[in-house]
Amino acid sequence: MSRAELFRTYMEAVFDTDKAAAFAVVRAALEEGMTPEQIVFELVVPATEDTMSAITKDPDANLAQHFMTAQIASEVTEWMLERFSQPPEILGRVVIGTSSGDLHSLGKRIVSGCLKSLMVDVIDLGVNVSAEQFVEAALKHDAQVIAISSMMVHTATGENGCQKVRKLLQSQGLEGQFRVIVGGAPFRFDEELYQKIGADAWAADGISAGKVITDLIRGVKP
Amino acid sequence: MTPLEILTAAATGQPAPRIPVFCNLLDQGARELGLTQQDYYAKGEHVAEGQLRMRERYGHDNVWSLFYVGKEAELLGCREILYSEDGVPNVADFVIKSLDDIARLEIPEDISTHPAWGETAQCLRILKREVGATHPICAYLTASTALPALLMGMDAWMQLLLMGPEDLRDELLRKCSLFFQREVAAYRAAGANVLVYSTPFGCPAFVGMKRFRELILPWMKRDLLPGGVEGIVYYCGMAPFNAVIEQVQQELGIGAYYISPLADLAEARATIGQKGLTCGVIDDIKMIQWTPEQTRAEVRRLCGIGMPGGRFLFGTGVMPQAIPEANIHAMVEEAFRCGSYS
Numbered sequence: 096m097s098r099a100e101l102f103r104t105y106m107e108a109v110f111d112t113d114k115a116a117a118f119a120v121v122r123a124a125l126e127e128g129m130t131p132e133q134i135v136f137e138l139v140v141p142a143t144e145d146t147m148s149a150i151t152k153d154p155d156a157n158l159a160q161h162f163m164t165a166q167i168a169s170e171v172t173e174w175m176l177e178r179f180s181q182p183p184e185i186l187g188r189v190v191i192g193t194s195s196g197d198l199h200s201l202g203k204r205i206v207s208g209c210l211k212s213l214m215v216d217v218i219d220l221g222v223n224v225s226a227e228q229f230v231e232a233a234l235k236h237d238a239q240v241i242a243i244s245s246m247m248v249h250t251a252t253g254e255n256g257c258q259k260v261r262k263l264l265q266s267q268g269l270e271g272q273f274r275v276i277v278g279g280a281p282f283r284f285d286e287e288l289y290q291k292i293g294a295d296a297w298a299a300d301g302i303s304a305g306k307v308i309t310d311l312i313r314g315v316k317p
Numbered sequence: 318m319t320p321l322e323i324l325t326a327a328a329t330g331q332p333a334p335r336i337p338v339f340c341n342l343l344d345q346g347a348r349e350l351g352l353t354q355q356d357y358y359a360k361g362e363h364v365a366e367g368q369l370r371m372r373e374r375y376g377h378d379n380v381w382s383l384f385y386v387g388k389e390a391e392l393l394g395c396r397e398i399l400y401s402e403d404g405v406p407n408v409a410d411f412v413i414k415s416l417d418d419i420a421r422l423e424i425p426e427d428i429s430t431h432p433a434w435g436e437t438a439q440c441l442r443i444l445k446r447e448v449g450a451t452h453p454i455c456a457y458l459t460a461s462t463a464l465p466a467l468l469m470g471m472d473a474w475m476q477l478l479l480m481g482p483e484d485l486r487d488e489l490l491r492k493c494s495l496f497f498q499r500e501v502a503a504y505r506a507a508g509a510n511v512l513v514y515s516t517p518f519g520c521p522a523f524v525g526m527k528r529f530r531e532l533i534l535p536w537m538k539r540d541l542l543p544g545g546v547e548g549i550v551y552y553c554g555m556a557p558f559n560a561v562i563e564q565v566q567q568e569l570g571i572g573a574y575y576i577s578p579l580a581d582l583a584e585a586r587a588t589i590g591q592k593g594l595t596c597g598v599i600d601d602i603k604m605i606q607w608t609p610e611q612t613r614a615e616v617r618r619l620c621g622i623g624m625p626g627g628r629f630l631f632g633t634g635v636m637p638q639a640i641p642e643a644n645i646h647a648m649v650e651e652a653f654r655c656g657s658y659s
Contacts, residue, residue: 114480157525162475198399198407201471223399248602248637249404280555284578284602284634291606 096123098137106142110149112163114170121171131178135214139175143168143212143305151303161302162201165208172212187312188216190232191242192224194256199246202278205301206242206308213309226259233273239315240308241275243294251281252292261293274311278304319451320378324511328572328594330628336620336656338649339596339632340377341455343385344405346370348638354400358384361439368440369447375649380448382441382509383457390467391433392425393496403638413469416477419489422468424496428503438507445508456509458501460516461494461536463554468493478518478532490536497540505548512548513575514541519551519565520558529561537569546571550596553577555634562588578634582622586629596630597623599648604640609647616651624656631656 096104101124108116124134146164150156176183189210191203200222207217218236220228224243233241241260245251252258257277264270277294278301289297296311298304318326318333326333346367347357357363368380387398387408397410413419425431429438444454459467465474468489477486501512518524518533541549550573551558551565557580558565565571572593576585578600589595597619604612616631623629631652636645 112479155521155525157522159475159479159524159528162472163479166476166480196399196401196404196407198409199471201475204472247404247407248605248635248639249401252605252637252639253403281602284555284600285606287606288602 096127098129101127101129102138102142105138106145109142109146109164109167110160112160112167114163114167117167117171121174130180131175132180132183135172135175135179135183139168139171139212140214143209147209147302147305151300151306156302158300161205161300165205165212165301168212169208183214185216186214186309187240187316188218188236188238189240189242189308189312190218190220190229190236190238191244192220192229193222194243194245194250194253195223195225195259196253196255197245197247197250197279198222199244199279202244202246202301203242206244206278206298206304209302209305210308213305215309215312226255226257226263229260230263230267230269234269239274239312241273242304242308243275243277245277245279245281247279248281251277251279251288257289257292257294272315274315276304276308276311321451321453321510324378324453324630327628327630330591332627332658334657334659335653336624336658337379337453337630338377338652338656339379339453339455339630340371340375340645340649341381341383341633341636342368342371342375342645343381343383343636344638345636347402349374354402354406358398358400358406359436361436361441362443364436365440365443365447368444372448372452375645376653377649379453379455379511380444381455381457382437382444382504382507383455384437384440386457386459386515387467388433388437389459389464389496389500392428392431392500393422393468395468405635408467411469411473413465413473413489416482416485418469419485419492422489422492424492424499426499428499429506434503441504441507441509449508453511454509455511455513456504457513457515458497458504460514460519461490461497461540462518462533463516464493464496465489494536494539498543501544505544510548511550513550513552514571515552515554517554517556519561520553520556521560522556522558523553526560530564534564534568537565541569541571549573550575555579555598559585559588566592573630575632582619586623586626589628591626591628594628594630595623596632598632598634601634601636601640604644604648605637607644609643612644612647613651616648617655620652620655624658627658
């Protein structure tokens, strides 16, 4: 199989959420002599970016597709990273969690899966994360982006969520150091909501969050 | 005509002086009674009282027997709910912590005798006694394909649903469908007559059309067909589902559709036509920021699309606590004003 065919077949497998087919392409690429580094940087990363773009534009794209795309991308990446001759250079670092009082972790999982396959280091703080924990973790891990997922209106807009993260960043003089992105169902119903709660950006779904976050990282990183 | 008669007329295509106006004010009841959320939801009489006072204050047509969505998980063994003073309670204890727990999950033989049903039953007794003859009483029931999300978490359920093992997935779905059948029977027997069938996986935005047809639809049939679809309202958790309305009408025979504010209401109206009740739903998350006049304008817009031809209901979505009271009054008043057929 040529590199172009491998790429196309892998893309199709990911877009069709066919995990077995995606892994078969990676095995074929290994057998044809591609290194794990080549597979990640010449196959997985560009294919994930293209898939993210295609899914974002596809009106029929669905949550299952987002979930499986992220799952396949992160599993293939983890599999290949174990075989790297030396640790890869990461694009940047994100601390991610659900907002205070919110226990819904699906969106966070999809975003994390995409980011890992784009060589972004993800520090997962779990669910029901306080504003203080977000800021402390961002400082401790030298992250560029704080990502806050909220599935409910009161956790998205409440004073203990993103609003408090923004206040803490302001009071500690850290606003230039970090960007804050939010996501989750309430933001789909009011596309200006992210600004009202002090976020720098929002994403309509887990897949498009990958693109928005990598752009934010590039904007912050020297 | 009473609100119940107006709803029946709208659902069956008979003449009525106005459209039904539905509103779901749930957590607001605790503040009304001066109770914490935890204390409020501990007693069925509190929830009933909260519903009656909300209805009296705003004048909408319906009352709810729903405490919070996680109540269903409590019937299946959930022991911890995370309460919040400014929003809806969350399930904080997953009944299914590992796939081995699926075999141990027990479905109560008779929901109405289960200890966790007692307060819901008390709430329904009061609502039925006070307004049951004149006003619709709503219940919220989660479809078999969505209930596992309350029992094991959404991401664990997505993984099992999409990636298997299929035998465990189907065992869990069988149990959840059996639970649904028994739960809907219990609600009907207790006096609920508007049965909101919450089926977020029943929209293509969740699983795509292929999985909808091959995986979700057969389970919805299994949920609904044994008890029939009388009073059932198709609701996908505020996600758009226009693309499946025709198939749901044909295969399940459901007569009422709660249309997402993100969907094209005119398209939904045209698809449902005279074969069922179209429920136009306001984007009530925006109502947090809107003025009363903006709220009224949106009500007029929805009524303008939905009312021609009849068989239309005005409704709300999640009604966050942060919505200003003036906007709720404006919404209900405008729905009654522009919802008049005279």
